[in-house]
Amino acid sequence: GAVVSQHPSRVICKSGTSVKIECRSLDFQATTMFWYRQFPKQSLMLMATSNEGSKATYEQGVEKDKFLINHASLTLSTLTVTSAHPEDSSFYICSAKREGPLNEQFFGPGTRLTVL
Amino acid sequence: QKEVEQDPGPLSVPEGAIVSLNCTYSNSAFQYFMWYRQYSRKGPELLMYTYSSGNKEDGRFTAQVDKSSKYISLFIRDSQPSDSATYLCAVAPYNFNKFYFGSGTKLNVKP
Numbered sequence: 001g002a003v004v005s006q007h008p009s010r011v012i013c014k015s016g017t018s019v020k021i022e023c024r025s026l027d028f029q030a031t032t033m034f035w036y037r038q039f040p041k042q043s044l045m046l047m048a049t050s051n052e053g054s055k056a057t058y059e060q061g062v063e064k065d066k067f068l069i070n071h072a073s074l075t076l077s078t079l080t081v082t083s084a085h086p087e088d089s090s091f092y093i094c095s096a097k098r099e100g101p102l103n104e105q106f107f108g109p110g111t112r113l114t115v116l
Numbered sequence: 117q118k119e120v121e122q123d124p125g126p127l128s129v130p131e132g133a134i135v136s137l138n139c140t141y142s143n144s145a146f147q148y149f150m151w152y153r154q155y156s157r158k159g160p161e162l163l164m165y166t167y168s169s170g171n172k173e174d175g176r177f178t179a180q181v182d183k184s185s186k187y188i189s190l191f192i193r194d195s196q197p198s199d200s201a202t203y204l205c206a207v208a209p210y211n212f213n214k215f216y217f218g219s220g221t222k223l224n225v226k227p
Contacts, residue, residue, distance in 0.1 A: 006159075034215070041124070043204060043219040044160070093159050103212040107152075107159040 002028050004096050006108035013084055014116055021079045021111045023094030029074035030096035034105070035067070038091040050077040084115040117142050122205055122218025131227050135192040139205035139218045142186065146207040146216075149181050151190045154202045154220065163203075164190065195225045 003026040013019050023033055031052045036044040048069050049057045056069035066088075068080040077096075081088055093110040097103060122139045129135055137151075148167055152160035164179035166172045166188075172179045180189040188205055205218040 004159075041220075041222075043122075043217045046214065049214070091157070095159075097212065103148075104162065104165070105212075105215060107161065109159045110157070112157065 002026075002096070002098055002104070002106045004094065004106045004108040006092075006094055006111050008111060009109060010112045010114075012114045012116065015085055016083055018080055018082045019084055019113060021081075021092055021094075021113075023077045023079070023096070023108050025075045025096040025098075025106070028096070028098045030077075030098065031074060032097040033071060033077040034095045034097070035069060035077070035079050036093045036095065038093060038110075044093060047079075052077075081113065084113070086115045089113055089115045119143060119146075119216035120205060120207055120218040123221055124219050126222040126224060128224045128226060129195055131195060131197060131225055133195050133225070135190075135195050135199070135223060135225075137190040137192075137203050137205075137221050137223070139188045140186055141188070141207045141216070143207075143209075144183065144186065145209055147210045148208040148212065149179070149188045150206040150208070150215075151177075151179055151188075152204040152206060152217075154204060156201075160204055192223075195223075197225050197227050199223060200225050 005024045007022045033050040035047045047062045050071040052071045071077040095105045095107045151164040154160040169183045176193045178191040202220040202222045204220045
């Protein structure tokens, strides 16, 4: 399968700071990437759909100004958690959709964010 | 009503057992059905992918879709300790614009 990377894999930050998470498709171009959030022992919750060259589409209840998404190229999408608070601590996972007959979605390894 | 319902388990079986994992979904418009495996603190990886109804087999894994009852299953034959993970089902409409995930079933295969 295709490879999607995320950086950093783990980040610890102080409350009030901003954190940027990168998602890269390494061996294919992705016009669409997705950002998910996963709490312990729970499923993936879609936060937003990131489209290259246009604004992201956010799911209901997800604050656009808090979770800034930029999909500047066909291989890179970034999620910035602004003014992070302890309740933002979670596992953030991105995925990239590979266009084609199967339209598969490949997931990154995830980023564990801990806000102190 | 959630789009996809999945029993969270945990499910504990001895090595070599046949494992059956199941999900139900609510919207008959879903056309694509996926199973992902997620190890602890890792991202999900795609295991099986099925379009519409029917069975699909890949090694020890068989995915089954029954659209009439909106029921999807994953069978694992000759289960191994390395199969211990959380298994997530997912469904998507024809245009793949959005995936809906089940809550995941935690499987433990005991040696």
